[in-house]
Amino acid sequence: MNKPHSYLGTLVALEGLPGAGKTTLAAQLAAAHARHLPADTVFTSEPYDRIRVRQRLDSGDDPYAVFTSDRSDHVEAVIKPALKRGALVICDRYTWSTAVLQAASSVEVGAIQIHQGEIFPEPDLWIYLDTHPEECLSRVRSRGDLEWEQYRERLEEFSLWRARYDLCALSCHPSRVQRFTNDGGDPFLVRVDGSPKEYAINRAIASIQEASK
Numbered sequence: 001m002n003k004p005h006s007y008l009g010t011l012v013a014l015e016g017l018p019g020a021g022k023t024t025l026a027a028q029l030a031a032a033h034a035r036h037l038p039a040d041t042v043f044t045s046e047p048y049d050r051i052r053v054r055q056r057l058d059s060g061d062d063p064y065a066v067f068t069s070d071r072s073d074h075v076e077a078v079i080k081p082a083l084k085r086g087a088l089v090i091c092d093r094y095t096w097s098t099a100v101l102q103a104a105s106s107v108e109v110g111a112i113q114i115h116q117g118e119i120f121p122e123p124d125l126w127i128y129l130d131t132h133p134e135e136c137l138s139r140v141r142s143r144g145d146l147e148w149e150q151y152r153e154r155l156e157e158f159s160l161w162r163a164r165y166d167l168c169a170l171s172c173h174p175s176r177v178q179r180f181t182n183d184g185g186d187p188f189l190v191r192v193d194g195s196p197k198e199y200a201i202n203r204a205i206a207s208i209q210e211a212s213k
Contacts, residue, residue, distance in 0.1 A: 004122035007083035010212045011121055013094035015165065016129035017158055019136035021194040025129065026092045028201045029208075036205045038212060042082045045092035048074035064102045068116070071098070075120055083121065088212055095120060096128075100164040109167045124188070125211035127204050128165060131194030133158035 005011070014022045023045070030043050047053040047070050056066045071094075082089045095116035103109045133155055141151070169189055190207045192200045 003124060005083070005124075007080070007121065008086035009083035010088045010125070010208075011079065011083060011123045012088065012090045012125045012127065012208055012211065013096070013123040014090065014092050014127050014129065015094065015096040015168075016131060016194060017133065017136045017161055017165070019139035020129040020131040021139075021200060022092050022129055025127070025194075025200055025204060026090060029090060029204060032201065032205060037208065038088045040082075040085070040087040042078065042087050042089045043092075044074070044078050044089065046071060046074060046094065046097070048078070064098070064112075067098050067102065068119075071095070071116075071120060079121065088208070090208070091123075094123065096126070096165060096168045099168055100161050103164065106164060106167060109164050113168055125207055126169070126189045127207060128169065128189070128191045129194035129200065130162070130165070130191050133162055135195055 014025060016022050026043060026045070029037065033041055047067065049070055053066055053070050057063060079089055079091065095113065098116060099109045099112040103112055136158055137151060137154055140154075169191070188211075190203065192203050194200055
């Protein structure tokens with residue numbers, strides 16, 4: 001398989017809306033690590049330095065600059081060293097999250113993806129948990145992170161973000177459009193229904209094993 005970067009290892013990015021199941025999937029992959037994944041597997045997530053990110057955002061720093069700087073620290077400290085030695089790296093959130101959440105408009109999504117792809121290693125595999133916004137909000141609310149009065153406003157926001165996730169895949173990787181749309185088994189981009197968790201973990205393991213060959 002042709003790699004999108006120059007390192008020996010394999011980079012897998014988990015993407016999706018808040019509440020889509022990314023962190024749950026990462027935990028399931030960690031539990032299945034010994035049986036199904038390489039011995040040298042690194043599990044990591046973004047933001048890398050959450051406290052520092054929150055401090056900078058609260059002080060009024062530009063969000064795109066904040067998250068890009070945080071990713072730069074993350075890549076240099078964790079991702080690149082692991083990839084250089086040949087490890088499998090599984091990252092909960094990566095550049096798609098920045099494109100989706102920080103773009104001022106849908107037009108900017110592609111531009112941000114291109115910029116991020118120029119300065120950071122591209123994943124060997126994207127796993128996109130495409131969970132319905134209502135399901136995501138239900139999970140977020142069950143954690144106590146959402147008041148009922150905010151639901152309608154956040155539903156519109158989550159629906160917009162979901163459309164932008166589709167744009168990330170369709171505009172940045174046009175050769176993958178048909179397989180992506182048909183939810184096929186493309187080894188570079190896998191779209192998984194984040195609702196049935198058993199299906200998600202099985203599909204993710206099979207895809208990661210393929211990408212690691």
